[in-house]
Amino acid sequence: MKFDITAPMRITRIVVFLVVYITALGFYSLYRNLTDSLEAQTFQATEEVMVETAHIFAAHIETLVDDSNSIDPEALAPSFNKAKRHEFIADIFGHEKTTIGLGYYLTDDKGIILYDSDRPNRIGKDFSDFNDVHLALKDEYAVRSSRDDESNSTSSILYVASPIKNSQGNILGVLSLYKPQNDVRPFIERRHRSILLALALIGTGIAAFTIAVFVWLFRPLGKLTEYARAITRGERPRYPKLGKGREANTLGRALRDMRASLDGRRYMEQYTQMLTHELKSPIAAIQGASELLQEEMPPEQRAKFLANIRQETQRSTDIIDGLLKLSRLEAKDALLQLHPIDPLTLLNESAKCVQVRLTPKNLTLQIESHAHSPLMGETMMLETAIINLLENAIEFSPHASTIHLTITESEKDHSISVRDHGPGLADFAQERAFEHFFSLRENGKGSGLGLVFVKEVANLHSGEASLHNHPEGGAIATLILPKSA
Incomplete structure (x- = not known):
């Protein structure tokens, strides 16, 4: 069964989408x-007060x-x-009120308007068919809501009526109070704004929490996923920075420990096989020579x-020492500390270590530095890598020739190069130059690990190593070596 490492991230996206969708739907439903x-409760409260007021006025x-049972219209x-x-x-819950919005009209027992406080043009009109008057004349609870403009929902007016009776209980007319709904609309709109603000604050809190979860948990998980992918591809990636999240760091450490354990087993098996294979030749040569030495000879x-x-x-010692150095280098995920190094000093110190090997072949080592800023790295590793490159160049340089050791600088990186004037490399040698134990030195003098060491140093510095013909x-x-390292 093939493990798809991207599946957890796809599931995460689906879950996040569902959470966002459900949350948004919940907020919308809550708002509605x-x-x-809110509107219903506001108008109910207004109606309740108007009912009491209408009965008091009536x-x-x-x-x-x-005694004539006549109503005084005024x-x-x-x-x-x-x-x-x-x-x-009047400051009523943040709304400033300065005028009375309540009005009323009086009708006789036939529903004809006798007086209207705000709309005198309605005096004399028959309102007996309107619910407030019609129901009040029947001594029932009388209320209606009507629009002045049918096309405008905000033009609604609330009417509450009470019958006017004589001492015998006969209905003489109707008192109907009316109040534009726009008079209480500011309270509703203010509450709307309060609800929107509260929901916005809650939504912001949820969004901030979600973002924090992504930064704290999912983002590190994404880095760990890419880290695992790189390991799957056979690379040796640096352990990513996961922040301070306990969960992500616990998972990251477990993944790193698992990688170290698996790498340890793989390296042990690999190096055991390589060591066994490479030591066969020198051991066989030693054994053969020792057996021949038991015989009489000149x-x-x-x-x-x-x-x-x-x-x-x-040669056997060189192979073992080289493998030990290389295994320690390959076991590192990254360099813990990088130090500023003066470019010219690094070249000069490396050159001192190979100076004695230049004399037998009468070689000249020419050092050039075109770098002005310090490079960041681990001094001993870089010196060892340069020494390996110089030893290779010395091995293949003709007598009385020059080896060029140069460092240059660009905006992004420092470049250290070692050039010889030897025969160059065959095409197949260029392809295999950085393989373990591959060597073109005569009589098998080399361990075949020098360039591998150089490549590992480059990797640990997030850089590159190359070898080709000039x-x-x-x-x-x-x-x-990149400056960003």
Whole structure:
């Protein structure tokens, strides 16, 4: 069964989409329910107050009814008009009210309007078919809501009526209070804004929490996923920075430990196989020479076999030492500390270590530095890598020739190159130059690990190593170290 490492991320996106969708739907439903009930509750409260007021006004008019059972049309007019002229400022839950929005009209027992406080043009009109008057004349609860303009929903007016009775309980007329719904609309709109603000704050909190979860958890998981993919591709990626999230770091450490364990087993198996394979040749040579030394032979031939034993012993030692250094290097995920290094000093220190090897072939080492800013890296590793490149160049350089050790600088990186004037490389050698134990040195003198070491140093510095033929002859090895490392 093939494991798809991208599946968890796809599931995460689907879950996030569902959470966002459900949350948005929930917010919309909550907003609709709150605003719908808000209008209903506001108008209910207004209606409840108007019912009481209508009955109080009707009772007041009833106290003024004479024996003729006639209603004084202007019984409330003086008080009502005076109240309309009152100057006041009422701060009602943040809404400033300065005028009275309540009006009324009186009808007789036939539903004909006798008086209207705000709309005198309605006096004399028959309102008996309107619910407030029609129901009040039947002594029932009387209320209606009508629009002045049918095309405008905000022109609605709420009417609440109360019958006016004489002492015998006969209905003499109707008092109907009316109030434009726009008079209470500011309260509704203010509550709308309050609800929207509250929902916005809650939504912002949820969004901030979601973003924090992504930054704290999912983003590190994405980095770990890419880290795992790189390992799957056979690369040696750096362990990513996961922030301070405990969960992601716990998972990251477990993944890193698992990788280290698997790498340890793989390296052990790989290096055991490589060491066994590479030591067969020198051990066989040593064994053969030692067996021949047991026989009688001329001193010159005996000295030759002893030299072979020493050479093969040294070669075995070089292989073992090289493998140990390389295994320690390959076990590193990244360099813990990078130090600023002066470019010219790095080249000069590396050159000192190979100076003694230049003399037998009368070679000249020319050092050039065209870098002005320090490079960031681990000094001992870089020196060892440069020394390996110089030793290769010395090995293949003709007598009395020059080796060029140069460092240059660009905006993005430092480039260290070692060029010789030797025969150059065959095409197949360029392709295999950085393979373990591959060597073109005569008589198998090399361990075949020097260039592998250089490549690992480059990887740890997030750089590159290359080896190819120079257009003007010879070979040139290049070590590129990015400044961002």
